[in-house]
Amino acid sequence: MIVAERKKIPELVEILQGHRKILVLGCGTCVTVCLAGGEREVSIISSALRIASRVGGHDFEIRELTIERQCDNVFIEEAADTIEEYDAVLSLGCGAGVQAIAERFAEKPVYAGLNTSFIGILEERGMWTEKCAACGSCVLHKYGGICPVTRCAKQMLNGPCGGSREDRCEVRPDRPCAWQLIYERLKKIGQIDRLKQIETPKDWSVALDGGCRVIVREDHRI
Amino acid sequence: MRFQYPTNIRIIRTPCTGKLEVEYFMRAFENGLDGVLVAGCEEGSCHFIEGNLMAKRRVNYAREILSESGLDKERLRMVNIGAADARPFVEVIQDMVATVRELGPNPLIRKSPPDSGTIQKQETRV
Numbered sequence: 001m002i003v004a005e006r007k008k009i010p011e012l013v014e015i016l017q018g019h020r021k022i023l024v025l026g027c028g029t030c031v032t033v034c035l036a037g038g039e040r041e042v043s044i045i046s047s048a049l050r051i052a053s054r055v056g057g058h059d060f061e062i063r064e065l066t067i068e069r070q071c072d073n074v075f076i077e078e079a080a081d082t083i084e085e086y087d088a089v090l091s092l093g094c095g096a097g098v099q100a101i102a103e104r105f106a107e108k109p110v111y112a113g114l115n116t117s118f119i120g121i122l123e124e125r126g127m128w129t130e131k132c133a134a135c136g137s138c139v140l141h142k143y144g145g146i147c148p149v150t151r152c153a154k155q156m157l158n159g160p161c162g163g164s165r166e167d168r169c170e171v172r173p174d175r176p177c178a179w180q181l182i183y184e185r186l187k188k189i190g191q192i193d194r195l196k197q198i199e200t201p202k203d204w205s206v207a208l209d210g211g212c213r214v215i216v217r218e219d220h221r222i
Numbered sequence: 223m224r225f226q227y228p229t230n231i232r233i234i235r236t237p238c239t240g241k242l243e244v245e246y247f248m249r250a251f252e253n254g255l256d257g258v259l260v261a262g263c264e265e266g267s268c269h270f271i272e273g274n275l276m277a278k279r280r281v282n283y284a285r286e287i288l289s290e291s292g293l294d295k296e297r298l299r300m301v302n303i304g305a306a307d308a309r310p311f312v313e314v315i316q317d318m319v320a321t322v323r324e325l326g327p328n329p330l331i332r333k334s335p336p337d338s339g340t341i342q343k344q345e346t347r348v
Contacts, residue, residue, distance in 0.1 A: 009290035040245060047248035048291045054330045055292035 001121070002030040002094045003128045004037060004114040009048045013056060015111050016049070016090060020059050023086040024049070024113070025079065025101065026066030027093035034128055036114050037092030039066040045092065045113060070097025076104050083108065136206030136213060142194060144185035149202070151178035157199040225312040228319045231259075239263075239300070240273025247284040247298055254331045257322035259315065260300040267304070274302060294325050 007015075016022055024046045032038025046064045053060035065082055068075045070093035083089055083101070088109040091098040095116040102110040118130035133150040139157070140147055149155050153171035160179030163170030167180040186192045206213070236242060239262035250258050260281055262274035278300055285295035299321075301314045 009287065040243075043245045044248055044287065047245070047252050048287050050252055051248070051288070051291040051293060051330060 001033055001119070002096075002116060003034045003118050003120045003130070004031050004094055004116045006036055006041065006045065006092075006114055007112070009045075009052050012045070012049060012090065012113060013052050013058065016060065016088065017058065019088040019109065021061045021085070021087045022049070022063075022090055023083060023088070024062055024064050024090045025070065025083070025092065026064070027070040027091075027097050028066055028068045029071075031092060031094055031097075031114065032066075033122070035126075037094075039064075042066050042092055045090075049090075070094075071100045073100070073104065076101060080104075134208075135202070135204070136208075137203050139199075139202070142197075142199065143182045144189060144191065144194075146178060146182045146185055148178050148182065151175075151181070157202060225308050227312045227315045230319065231315060238268070238270050238273035239277035240268070240270055242277050242280060244280050244284045244287070247281070248287070251288060251293060251297065251328060252330065254328050256325075256328045257297045257299075257318060259318045260298075261311070261314070262300060262302050264302045264304050293329070296321050297325060297328075 024042050026032070026037050026039055026042035028038060031041075035041065042064045046062050049060055049062055052058070053062075063082070063086065065079055067079050070076065070091060083105055086108075088111065089101055089105070090111050090113045091101050092113045093101070094114065095112065098110055098112045102108075119132040119134060120128045120130045123129045130150055132147060135149050139149065148157055148159060152159055152161075153169055153175075154161055156179070159182070160177055161170075164177040164179060165173070167176050169175045169177045183192075183195065186194055239260055242260060247258055260277060262277050263269070265274060265278075268274045281298060281300040285298050288298060289295040299318060303311050303314065
């Protein structure tokens with residue numbers, strides 16, 4: 001899922017200055033699961049903004065609404081009438097959600113209330129870690145299902161580096177060395193010989209470096 | 223053992239402090255309360271194992287957001303007191319009321335429109 005975290009209230013107040021009627025719009029999908037932009041976070045951030053507005057002498061009138069999925073027009077339409085009533089939208093969706101709302105309402109200011117961080121999983125209660133860099137050319141099958149592009153701080157495809165300390169990463173000592181994990185995992189699944197193969201440079205042309213990526217499925221187009 | 227605690231507080235009972243959510247604190251201050259004191263069981267003696275520990279983390283998170291919003295975080299506080307500890311109970315309430323009195327009324331009350339009927343005005347409510 002996409003993992004995000006909230007912006008601080010003073011930053012949101014600064015972003016929203018100049019607007020009066022503001023709709024705080026939550027998303028019921030990824031950001032609900034990562035506790036950043038679901039119905040409850042909409043409630044908390046709206047309360048905080050109302051308090052900050054009164055304390056700071058602003059004149060925000062804030063309404064709360066959460067839709068099932070902000071990155072999907074079918075669900076955006078459900079909120080269309082409400083959105084039209086407001087001067088601005090503070091979206092607590094991920095970056096895709098914010099842009100989907102902005103594209104649908106071309107003349108409405110739409111602001112991001114979250115910092116979209118990464119694609120990851122819930123590792124422990126209250127702790128999310130990045131697992132996928134969306135590089136466009138998956139190599140997980142070669143590394144026992146552990147992604148060196150995302151989880152190795154140096155993105156090494158032929159690791160480990162000389163800085164691996166026992167099972168710790170030298171860049172982030174609080175995190176395990178991805179190459180230690182790869183070694184252990186390949187040994188367990190009987191594919192340790194894969195480490196003898198030298199991996200050639202990765203095709204980065206399908207990654208974000210080439211600009212916004214588009215996937216077209218002709219079999220689904222009308 | 224007839225201890226007297228300040229009369230300007232209202233006690234709200236919950237099954238466990240673990241029942242408290244961040245939204246409750248936010249709404250309390252939004253509605254004009256001057257302070258909120260969360261009194262949970264002593265750490266290690268929660269009937270629901272970790273309810274008071276969960277409450278502690280939520281209170282800390284709410285304090286952070288309240289502070290960002292412009293309210294003094296000392297308006298929200300959590301203490302751990304055993305069910306039979308009458309004297310410490312009175313003392314923490316007295317301390318909380320003194321803190322809140324020093325901070326003054328919730329600024330949201332002061333700045334509310336004169337015709338606002340939604341916020342009760344009291345000198346100090348904890």
